[in-house]
Amino acid sequence: MARPALARLSPFNITSLALGLAFLYLPIVILVIYSFNASRLVTVWGGWSLRWYVEFFNDEAMLSALAMSLRVAAMSATAATILGTLAAVALTRAGSFHGRTLFSGMLYAPLVMPEVITGLSLLLLFVAVDAQRGFWTVTIAHTTLTMCFVTVVVQSRLGSLDRSLEEAAMDLGCDPFWAFVKVTLPLILPSVVAGWMLAFTLSMDDVVIASFTTGPGSTTLPIRIYSEVRLGVKPEINAICTLIVGSIAVVIVVASLVSKLSSRQGENAAPL
Amino acid sequence: MSGRRLFSAPARRAAIAPFLWMLLFFLLPFGFVLKISLSHAVMAQPPYLPVFDPAEGIAAPKAAIAAFSLDNFRLLASDHFYVLSYLRSVVVALVSTSILLAVGYPIAYGMSRLPARWQPIAMILVIVPFWTSFLIRVYAWINILQHDGILNNVLMALRLISAPVVWLSTDAAMYIGLVYSYLPFMILPLYATLAKIDPALLEASADLGGSRLTTFWLVTVPLSLPGIGAGALLCFIPIVGEFVIPDLLAGSASPMIGQTLWLEFFNNHDWPVASSIAVVLLVLLLAPLLVYERVQRRRLEGTR
Numbered sequence: 001m002a003r004p005a006l007a008r009l010s011p012f013n014i015t016s017l018a019l020g021l022a023f024l025y026l027p028i029v030i031l032v033i034y035s036f037n038a039s040r041l042v043t044v045w046g047g048w049s050l051r052w053y054v055e056f057f058n059d060e061a062m063l064s065a066l067a068m069s070l071r072v073a074a075m076s077a078t079a080a081t082i083l084g085t086l087a088a089v090a091l092t093r094a095g096s097f098h099g100r101t102l103f104s105g106m107l108y109a110p111l112v113m114p115e116v117i118t119g120l121s122l123l124l125l126f127v128a129v130d131a132q133r134g135f136w137t138v139t140i141a142h143t144t145l146t147m148c149f150v151t152v153v154v155q156s157r158l159g160s161l162d163r164s165l166e167e168a169a170m171d172l173g174c175d176p177f178w179a180f181v182k183v184t185l186p187l188i189l190p191s192v193v194a195g196w197m198l199a200f201t202l203s204m205d206d207v208v209i210a211s212f213t214t215g216p217g218s219t220t221l222p223i224r225i226y227s228e229v230r231l232g233v234k235p236e237i238n239a240i241c242t243l244i245v246g247s248i249a250v251v252i253v254v255a256s257l258v259s260k261l262s263s264r265q266g267e268n269a270a271p272l
Numbered sequence: 273m274s275g276r277r278l279f280s281a282p283a284r285r286a287a288i289a290p291f292l293w294m295l296l297f298f299l300l301p302f303g304f305v306l307k308i309s310l311s312h313a314v315m316a317q318p319p320y321l322p323v324f325d326p327a328e329g330i331a332a333p334k335a336a337i338a339a340f341s342l343d344n345f346r347l348l349a350s351d352h353f354y355v356l357s358y359l360r361s362v363v364v365a366l367v368s369t370s371i372l373l374a375v376g377y378p379i380a381y382g383m384s385r386l387p388a389r390w391q392p393i394a395m396i397l398v399i400v401p402f403w404t405s406f407l408i409r410v411y412a413w414i415n416i417l418q419h420d421g422i423l424n425n426v427l428m429a430l431r432l433i434s435a436p437v438v439w440l441s442t443d444a445a446m447y448i449g450l451v452y453s454y455l456p457f458m459i460l461p462l463y464a465t466l467a468k469i470d471p472a473l474l475e476a477s478a479d480l481g482g483s484r485l486t487t488f489w490l491v492t493v494p495l496s497l498p499g500i501g502a503g504a505l506l507c508f509i510p511i512v513g514e515f516v517i518p519d520l521l522a523g524s525a526s527p528m529i530g531q532t533l534w535l536e537f538f539n540n541h542d543w544p545v546a547s548s549i550a551v552v553l554l555v556l557l558l559a560p561l562l563v564y565e566r567v568q569r570r571r572l573e574g575t576r
Contacts (some may be wrong), residue, residue, distance in 0.1 A: 005449045008387075013381065015366075016378035017379060017382035017383065019456075020375070022377070024398065024401045025454065028404060030411070031408070031412040041375035059273065083290045084290070085472060087291075090283055090284060090286045090290070092410060095280045097284050102292070103290075104565070105286060105554075106294040106295070106298050107290075107294065108565050110298060112509040112564060113510075113513075113561075114510055114514070114515075114553065114557070115510075115513070115515070116515050116533050116550070117296075117550045117553060120305060120546060121301035121302050122297065122301050124301060128304050143297075144291075144293070147290065151290075164315040181289075195571070197399045201405070204405065206405065207407060229411055229414065230520070241408040244404070244408060245408065248400075248404055249400075252403060258410060272372070
C-alpha cells in the first residue's frame with residue numbers, strides 16, 4: 001500500500017498506453033476526416049464537403065443492402081440473445097448434466113473457428129435440405145455464431161451473481177421460473193443488453209459467413225462494401241464507414257449511460 | 273442447498289433449446305462437410321452446377337456422394353499448392369501472434385498499472401475499436417497504405433522517401449491489418465490476468481532485492497502465463513483460417529488456406545475439394561481448440 005517505490009505509472013507504461021491507443025484510433029480518425037473530402041481522389045484534400053454522403057443516400061443498391069443487413073442483424077441478435085441467455089443459465093445453474101461437455105464445446109468452438117469453415121458447413125446443410133437461400137439462411141447462420149458470444153457475456157455476469165438472492169426468492173415461495181424472471185433477469189439485464197448489442201454488431205460486420213449462406217438478390221452491406229473495396233477505393237465507402245462508426249459510437253454512449261444509471265440504482269453493473 | 277437443487281432441474285431445461293440449435297446448425301453441418309469431402313469431384317461432368325442456384329445446387333453433391341473416396345485428401349497431400357497454403361497459414365499466424373504479443377503486452381501491462389478508477393475507461397477505449405466493423409478497420413488501412421495514400425504523402429513531405437513506396441498488396445500490409453484487427457483479442461485476456469496479480473507479490477520481490485526487471489521476469493510474466501496462452505490462442509486459431517484481411521491487403525502470390533478454400537468453392541466450384549480443405553484445417557486446429565476449451569473452462573472455474 002504505502003510503497004510508491006513500485007510507482008504504478010512509469011513513463012514506459014504511459015508511453016506504451018498512449019502509442020497503443022493512437023495505433024487503435026488514428027486509422028479510424030483519418031477515415032472519418034477523409035469522408036468529408038470534396039475531392040474525388042481519395043487522398044487529395046479538396047475542402048470539406050458532404051457530397052459522398054449525398055451519393056450514398058442516392059445509391060439504391062447500397063441502401064437495400066443496408067436494409068437487408070439491419071433486418072438480419074435485428075432478427076438474429078434477438079434470437080441469439082434468447083438462446084445465448086438460456087445457454088448461459090444452463091451452464092452456470094444446471095450443475096452437471098449429460099452432454100455438458102459437448103454443449104459447452106459447441107458454444108466455445110464458434111468463437112475461434114475460422115469463419116470459412118462455419119460458412120461452408122452451414123451452406124452444405126442448407127443445400128442438403130434444399131433451403132431457399134436468402135434472408136432466413138443468413139439469419140440462422142448469424143444466430144448460430146452470435147449466440148455463443150451472448151453466452152460468454154451473460155455467463156460471466158451470472159457467474160459472479162450472488163445465488164442466495166434467487167434462493168431467497170424460492171424460499172419465499174417463488175417457483176424457479178419466476179425467481180429467475182423477477183430476481184435474476186433484472187440483475188443480469190445490462191449484460192443481456194450488451195450481448196444483444198454485440199450480436200447485432202457482429203452480424204452487421206460479417207462478410208464471410210454471409211457470403212456463403214446468402215442467395216441472389218439478398219446482399220448484405222458488408223458483402224457490398226467488400227466487393228466495392230476489392231475493385232478499388234471509392235470515397236463513398238469512406239462516408240458509409242463513417243456513418244457506421246458514428247452509429248456505433250452513439251450506441252456505446254447510450255449503453256454506458258444506461259449501465260451507469262442501473263449501477264446508480266444500487267448494483268455494480270460491469271461496463272458494457 | 274435445497275434451493276440450489278430446486279433450481280438445477282429448470283436450468284437444465286433451459287439448455288434444451290440452445291442445445292438443439294447448436295446440434296442442428298453447428299454439429300450436423302460438419303457431417304455434410306465430411307460427407308462431401310469424401311466424394312468425387314464432378315468437375316468433368318457437364319454442365320457443372322452454378323453455386324448460387326438453389327434449385328440445382330443440391331444435384332452436384334448428390335451425384336458426387338455416389339462413391340466415397342479419399343481422392344480429395346490424396347490431392348491435398350500431393351499437390352504443392354495446397355501444402356504451401358497450409359504452411360503459409362501457420363507461418364503467418366505464428367508471426368502475427370508473436371507481433372501481437374509483443375505489441376499487446378506493454379499496452380495491457382500499462383492498463384493494469386493505471387489507477388483503479390481509470391482502468392475501466394482504458395478497457396472501454398480498447399474495446400470500442402473492436403465494436404467498429406473489422407471491415408472498416410481493414411479499409412481504413414487501405415486508405416492509409418495505398419499508392420497515393422497518407423503514409424506515402426507524409427513520408428514524402430518529411431523527405432524520408434523521394435518516390436511513393438508500394439505498401440499495399442505486400443505481406444507487411446497484411447501483418448499490419450492482422451495485428452490491428454486482432455489487437456483487442458490479445459490485450460483483453462492479458463489485461464484480465466495482469467490486473468489480478470496481487471501487488472503484495474511485487475512488493476515482496478522488491479523487498480527481497482529484485483530489480484524492476486527481475487520482478488517483471490520472475491513474477492509478473494509467469495503469473496500472466498494464462499493470459500498469454502488465452503490471447504495467443506484467441507488470435508492464432510482464427511488467423512490461420514483468415515480470409516478477408518489477406519485477400520484485401522496481401523499480394524496474390526501465395527494464398528493462405530482460407531483463401532484457397534474460398535477460391536476452390538467460389539471460383540472453381542469444386543465443393544468436394546473445398547470440403548476436404550475444411551476437414552484438414554479443422555483437424556489441424558482441433559488440438560489448439562481443445563487446449564482453448566480447457567483454458568476457458570479452467571478460467572471460468574477460477575472465477576467462481
